[in-house]
Amino acid sequence: MFHSLLKSAFLVAAFATFQPVFGQTKVQQPPNTYSLEDCIRIALETNPQVKISELQVQTDGNLAAQSRWQRWPSLGFSAGQGFSSGRNIDPYTNVYVQQNVNSNNFQLGSSVVLFNGFQLRNSVIRNDINARVSQKDLEAARNDIMLNVALSYLQIISNEELIEVARRQVDASVLQVERTQKLVEAGTLAESNLLDLKAQLANDELTLVNNQNNLETSKLNLKQLMNMPGSEPINVVKVPVSDPTLQAYEATIQEIFDIAVGNLPQMKAANLRIESARKAVEIARGAGMPSLSLGAGISTAFSSAAPKQRFISDGTGSTTIDVPSTTSYVTYGGVTLPIIQRVTTPNGSIQDFGYFNQLDGNRNSYLNFSLRIPIFSNFQVKYNVANAKVQQKGIEYQAQQVQLTIRKNVEQAYIDMTNSAKRYSATANQVRALTEAFRVAQVRFDVGAINSTEYNIAKANLDRANGNLVQSKYDYVFRTKILDFYMNKPLSDF
Incomplete structure (x- = not known):
C-alpha cells in the first residue's frame, strides 16, 4: 500500500x-x-x-x-576560373576567336523577399x-x-x-x-x-x-x-x-x-x-x-584574349595622318601597292591594359524585382x-x-x-x-x-x-x- x-x-x-x-x-x-x-x-x-x-x-x-x-537580405559572392582552346567566344568582346582563352568572373549579389503571403x-x-x-x-x-x-x-x-x-x-x-x-x-x-x-x-x-x-x-x-x-x-x-x-x-x-x-x-x-x-x-x-522579391548585384570578368594595350584619348583634339591600308591594294606595272588612307584619330597615347584595368572596365550592376503569382x-x-x-x-x-x-x-x-x-x-x-x-x-x-x-x-x-x-x-x-x-x-x- x-x-x-x-x-x-x-x-x-x-x-x-x-x-x-x-x-x-x-x-x-x-x-x-x-x-x-x-x-x-x-x-x-x-x-x-x-x-x-x-x-x-x-x-x-x-x-x-x-x-x-x-527576413533580412542575403549576400553572396562567387568567383570562377575557366580555360578553353580552339574556336571560342571571347568573354571580353563576345566574338569568336581561334586561340586559347583564360577567363575569370566575379559576382557579388544580394536578394530579399519583400512579400510571400x-x-x-x-x-x-x-x-x-x-x-x-x-x-x-x-x-x-x-x-x-x-x-x-x-x-x-x-x-x-x-x-x-x-x-x-x-x-x-x-x-x-x-x-x-x-x-x-x-x-x-x-x-x-x-x-x-x-x-x-x-x-x-x-x-x-x-x-x-x-x-x-x-x-x-x-x-x-x-x-x-x-x-x-x-x-x-x-x-x-x-x-x-x-x-x-x-x-x-x-x-x-x-x-x-x-x-x-x-x-x-x-x-x-x-x-x-x-x-x-x-x-x-x-x-x-x-x-x-x-x-x-528584390535582387541586386555587381559583376565583372577578365579574358586573356583581350588586348594588353589600349589607346587612351587625352581630350585635346585630333590628328589627321596617312596610313597604308591593310585590306585595299592597287597593281600598276606589275607592282602591288597599298592604298594610302587618310585617318583622323584623337590625340592621346597607348597605355597598358592590365588585369585589374580589365576588371574595372568590365564592371556591371543590376537591380530587379521578381513577382510570382501561383495560378494552378x-x-x-x-x-x-x-x-x-x-x-x-x-x-x-x-x-x-x-x-x-x-x-x-x-x-x-x-x-x-x-x-x-x-x-x-x-x-x-x-x-x-x-x-x-x-x-x-x-x-x-x-x-x-x-x-x-x-x-x-x-x-x-x-x-x-x-x-x-x-x-x-x-x-x-x-x-x-x-x-x-x-x-x-x-x-x-x-
Whole structure:
C-alpha cells in the first residue's frame, strides 16, 4: 500500500526543486549523506533524458533565431576560373576567336523577399512558439526525474521509520522472553509459554529484516536515479514529518484544478502546440498568395584574349595622318601597292591594359524585382491547408486529453487525501485502543491470568497497528502535499 501511495505523490517535483535556501550557510553533512536537494541536483545533472531535452531546447532556439534572420537580405559572392582552346567566344568582346582563352568572373549579389503571403512572419512566430514548447517539455521532463527521486528519497525515510518501529517491537519481545525465561526456570510458568514468546520474537526479527531489506531496495532505487554505482554507500538527511492535524483542505477540487491547469508545464506546452498548429495553417495558406522579391548585384570578368594595350584619348583634339591600308591594294606595272588612307584619330597615347584595368572596365550592376503569382499548382496548396487544419484539430484533442488527465489526477488526489485522513484517524484510534489492550494483556500474562498465545495475539495486533499508523501518516501527508503541488505552493513544511 505504501509503495502505491508513493507513486502518486506528485509533491516531490516542487518540494525537491524549489526548496534550495540561497544565501544561507550549508550544514556540513557526514560522508555519503545527501539531502533531498543534493539527490535531485545530481539526478538532473546526470540524467540522459534531461540532457536530450536540453539539446532539443537549444535546437529549437537556433531554429527560431535563424528564422528571424530569414527576413533580412542575403549576400553572396562567387568567383570562377575557366580555360578553353580552339574556336571560342571571347568573354571580353563576345566574338569568336581561334586561340586559347583564360577567363575569370566575379559576382557579388544580394536578394530579399519583400512579400510571400506572410510565410516568413508566420514562420518566425511558429518557431518562437516551438522553442517555448520545448522549454516546457524540458520542465516536464525535469519534474518527472524530480518526482522519481523524491519518491525514492521519501520511501527511504518511511522505511527507516518502519525499521525503528520493528526494532522497538524486537526489543520488547526480547525483554519479555528474558522475563519469561526466569519465570520458567522458577517453575512459575510452563515452558510452552517461553517457546511461544521465542516464536513471536523470531517473527519480530523477521519483520525487522524485511524492513531493512526494503530500505536497501529503496536506497538502490535512489542511487540508480542518481546514476551512482549500486555498491556505493548512501544515506539521506531525514525530512521531519509532523503528525497530521486532519484539518480540512483550504481549496475545493475546482479551485485546485484551475490553478493546476494554469501552472503545470505539460498544460502550457499543449496550449502552445495549438498556437503553433494555427500558424502552420497560415503558412500553408500563404503558399497560394503572390510573392515579390528584390535582387541586386555587381559583376565583372577578365579574358586573356583581350588586348594588353589600349589607346587612351587625352581630350585635346585630333590628328589627321596617312596610313597604308591593310585590306585595299592597287597593281600598276606589275607592282602591288597599298592604298594610302587618310585617318583622323584623337590625340592621346597607348597605355597598358592590365588585369585589374580589365576588371574595372568590365564592371556591371543590376537591380530587379521578381513577382510570382501561383495560378494552378495541382491543388497542392489546397490540400496542404486541409492537412494542416487536420493536424491542428488533432493537437487540440491532445490538449483536451492533457486537461482531462490533470482533472482526473486532481480529483483522485483530493479523494485519496480525504480517505487518507479517515484512515489515519481510524488507525490512530486503533493504536490507542490496542496499546491499552496490550498493557492489560501484559499485566495479566505476568500474573498468569492468560497464556502466551493470547499475549502474542495482543502484541501482534499492536505491532501491526503501529506499522499501519506510520504508513497512514505518510499517506495522508503525502497526498496533502500532492494538492499543494497542484496549487503551485512551496512545500517546505511537513
